[in-house]
Amino acid sequence: MSHEIELKGCAPTPLAHYLKALGILRLVAEQKDPNAKGCWRDEAFVLQSSLDKESLLRFFLEEYQPTPITAPWNAGSGFYFEEGKAAAIDPETGKSFKTGKKLKTGIRDKDTEATRTLDKLLQSQCDRFKGYRELLGKTRQILDEKGLQEAPKENQKSLLIQTIRNAYPDKFLKWLDAVLLIGSDKVSYPPLLGTGGNDGRLDFTNNYMQRLLRLFDALTGEPNSFVSNWLEDSLFLQPTPQMLKEAAIGQFLPGNAGSPNGISGFESKSLVNPWDFILMLEGGLFFSTNAVRRLSSDTGSGTLGFPFTVRMIGAGSGAGNQKDESNSRNEIWLPIWNKITSFEEVCCLFQEGRATVDRRFAKDGLDFARAISAFGVDRGISEFQRYSFVKRNGDAYLATPVNRIAVRNNPTVEIINELERSRFLDQIRRFARSDKAAARLAALAHQLENRLFDLTRGADRRVCQDILILLGKIQRAVGISSKAKEDIHQPIPLLSSQWLVASDDASSEFRLACALAGLKAVGGGSTKSSEQESPIASVFETYAGLPMRLHFAGIKLDKKRYVWDNESRLAVWGEGSLTQNLNETLRCRWLAAQRFSHNDKPFAYGVGANQADIAAFLAGSVDERRISDLAQGLALLKEFNSSELQTPTTRHAALPAAYALLKPFFVPDRELVRIGFLAADAKLPLRGELLSWLAANQTQKAVDWAWAKLRQVGVGLPHFPQQAPSAVGIDGPRLLAALAFPLAYGQMKNLLLTLGAGEKATEQQAESAQ
Incomplete structure (x- = not known):
């Protein structure tokens, strides 16, 4: 018959209680019921076996045979005596001479609690400790053969461990394999069981022996007083007032280890249930x-x-x-x-x-x-x-x-794998922990790790956005640090569109950031001959069509991969406001287009914002800092596809006439021709003066120039009134920043066709309305 017993004294925390559950399952399975099973339920371990509660208690009290464990490489294992003290006083220290120092013989004859405990087990006569006697006797024989009277050091220690590993019977090796790992060149220790079965001066194995002798009589193996009460407390949390005081517990049970201010007095003493200590080490196997x-x-x-x-x-x-x-x-x-x-x-x-x-x-x-x-x-x-x-x-x-x-x-979570290309993630984490890392970069790397942790717990879109933001900030921080670039050899690798889908929260800030991050230029300088590439075309390839990423950090393209560029004139994004940065970026892109002889305006895009998003930006009702930060992260994406974005609930909103009039100057001519705004052979270039006027808040001057230029290229503008719309009350720099955001193709088409007053435009508007 199978019974389920809820062991309330065994919980996932603290560590001692988790290990205790494993120890109980192992001992019951190995010594009583091979079919024993277990699981965790409601913060407790559930044991399923042929034992009911009473028979489980009886098993541990009457039949349990402790697993023999020892660590003879440790000074506190019980195998080594201390040096005794002579009666003479050392004049230098004022303390008694140790016999070895005084007599020059190195006599170690002073027993300790550890040696007395080990001797008691060696002298035990009961079957319960039979395996322990065999192990301790075998170990002492090995130490005598090697002539070891004190704990071995360094190489001698490794040789002793190897000898023990070869000499111990197989049934004694489980503890050895749990407490250390013998490699080809050194011995390693797991954190779970300290450094080879001890933590500082606390030897786990000898304390294990001491707790066993506190529970059972060494000669008869019978339980001592209070043992059954301790067992019920350990297994079922039945309170008992007779806990051992000032008995070491080590790292496993911090709450019972004793500490200053642990009680109402100055310092609390450790309180240990012997069963807890024994069963947790049994579980450690x-x-x-x-x-x-x-x-x-x-x-x-x-x-x-x-x-x-x-x-x-x-x-x-x-x-x-x-x-x-x-x-x-x-x-x-x-x-x-x-x-x-x-x-x-x-x-x-x-x-x-x-x-x-x-x-x-x-x-x-x-x-x-x-x-x-x-x-x-x-x-x-x-x-x-x-x-x-x-x-x-x-x-x-x-x-x-x-x-x-x-x-x-x-x-x-798999999108994190993309950050490991070119070993970027590994390099930034390692550099952030070095002495060379600036405090800001170290803090950003730590925040990145925290947010990556958060992503592993759930696919939260806000978390993905935060990761992109941190990546953008980290790339900027590395780009201005010569020390960082020595260790972080390449910029962040291009990310897939999975990041776009995972971080899309359908907010105006996200769509505006996407629109901005996807800006690029199409068409560079032409070659002068078929045999030799022109310098202009080469430069265009170096800067890969002016993606927005180049404005956020000093990078360039080298053999189809991004590398750091210490002399970049395109990295103009600073710590100022979004409006300031967009104004400066637009001017930089215009100058670059002139320098690289672009055939069209450098405002091609992959994703466009909606009219409602632009209106919200002009009204100041969006989080501009988040747009700025998100754009830097989203610029790391390889490509943008508007079909992968969520459809917003609100798409249309009224925009100022000045915005509609100026927008064609920030749209590539090929797009204007495509929607029928320009004739196939017409050009509508962007002039640097237009950028300067808007940046200087001479908005009306910019609008008047745009009105005249559109008439000049044959755009059908309204015949009445025959003048540019008023720009009174419109902030020029903010309007210029709004013009930097690409507008979704369909909405841009409808917006620009409203400028036309001719019959063709009227017909198109009527068709659009239908």
């Missing part, structure tokens, strides 16, 4: 590894070969920052599954224990967040609990719960 299979050239560190372990980054939550990264022992992502799963299946999950992103192993927290959608869904995982091992109490490391990440299918 799930993290045993396979060195040959797990070491990979792209991990960069053997530590990353441990299950679910990646480099710590200070992004993704408010619990850490980049400063913590240098003081961390990496981070671990622990799976939470909500379907009953067998012990064998859980073992396979932890043996695999890795995630891949873009066909490589996840190296850090951001990589893991990107990978868990496919990884988790494929294996029935519902969430991951993320832990960072960082300094939080002096020099002590604590397993800090960072956040809980739900697993869901999120195809949008």
Whole structure:
């Protein structure tokens, strides 16, 4: 008969309680019921086995045999005595001589709590500790053969570990594989179990032995007093007042470790349930590894070969920052599954224990967040609990719960892969963590990581916009930093139109930014001969048809790829207002078109805004800073397609007559011919004076000139009144900025045809109205 038991004392946080759940499942499956299963439900672990609550308690009290673990390479393991002290006083220090220093013999004969604990287990007689006696006896024999009277150092330590690895029976190797990984050139340690089974001066294995002897009599193996109460508290959260005080718990249970201001007094002492300590280390054995299979050239560190372990980054939550990264022992992502799963299946999950992103192993927290959608869904995982091992109490490391990440299918995350072309994402993240990075660039990179994390949690359009904004700012910041360009070799690679779809929130700001970012020029200078390309044509190719991207950062095209341009005269976008930047950009584009001998006005586009968007900009009812920032990010896109954008609810609005009159001068002639506004052989060039008049707020002068120029090229303007419309009250610089935004083709056609007063224009308007 199968029973389900809810273990309320086992929760995903803190780390000790998560490991405790794994320990209970493993021990029940290995020592009592091979068909044991488990899952996580309502913040508790559910055990399914042949044991009911009473028989589960009885199993641990009467039948449980502790897994033998030891770490003889550590000074606090219990295998090494300390040097005794002589009666004489050292005149230099005023302290008693150690016997080794006084007698020059290096005598180590002073026992400790650790050595006394180990001796008790060696002298035990009960079956419960039989395996432990064998392991400790075998280890002491190895140490005696090597003549080790104190903990080995460096190379000697590696040799001892290798000897133990070769000499231990297979049943004792699971702990060894969980606590360290023996590579070809060095030994690596996982953050989960410290540095080889210890954290500073705290040796996990000897403390494990001490907790076992607190629970069970060494000679008989029978439970001591209060053991059953402690067990019920550990498994089911049944309160007990007899907790062990001042017993170390290490990094696993920060809330019980003791700290200043932990109680009403000055400092709280640690409180530990012995079962918690024992069962969490039993659970740690799930993290045993396979060195040959797990070491990979792209991990960069053997530590990353441990299950679910990646480099710590200070992004993704408010619990850490980049400063913590240098003081961390990496981070671990622990799976939470909500379907009953067998012990064998859980073992396979932890043996695999890795995630891949873009066909490589996840190296850090951001990589893991990107990978868990496919990884988790494929294996029935519902969430991951993320832990960072960082300094939080002096020099002590604590397993800090960072956040809980739900697993869901999120195809949008794949667009992040585009940032890894030319290794841009890797290079900017690495440079931002170096001493060469300016504070602003480091802050932007950190914000980018946070927003990329947010994108992995859900396909939010605002998040995608924020990422594009940050990318645009980062490219500008790198473009003006010679140090940054030494490490970040290429600008941000061109992005696909997936970014356009993922970030489209149907707002006026977004459409205006798209229209602006898609500006380009079509047609450059002609070659002088068929044998040799002209310098003008070559320059046109270098600047790739004047895309807006060139105005935001100093870049150019070199052999069909963008590179940094330290001498760019096109990067004119600054920190001023959107109106100021657009005025300056229009003038720069006009000058560039003259210099490069463009055949047409440099205002071709891929996406046009709507009349309602232009009217909102003229009225000042849009977020201009966001338009400016978004345009810089959207300019990174390779192409724009208006069919991929959402259809706005409001498209038409009344625009000033002055805008309609001036707009033809900011539309390529080929488009004007296409809609029938200009004759096929007519030209309507943009004059620099028009830009200057509007920028200087001489709006009426610009309108009057435009009226006369349109009549000159044969555009049918109204016969009455026979004068240009009034520009009273219209701000020239703002009107000029509005003219920079391309207008959607259909709306531009209707707008410009309203200028015509001839019979042809009247007929076309009538047809359009029908």
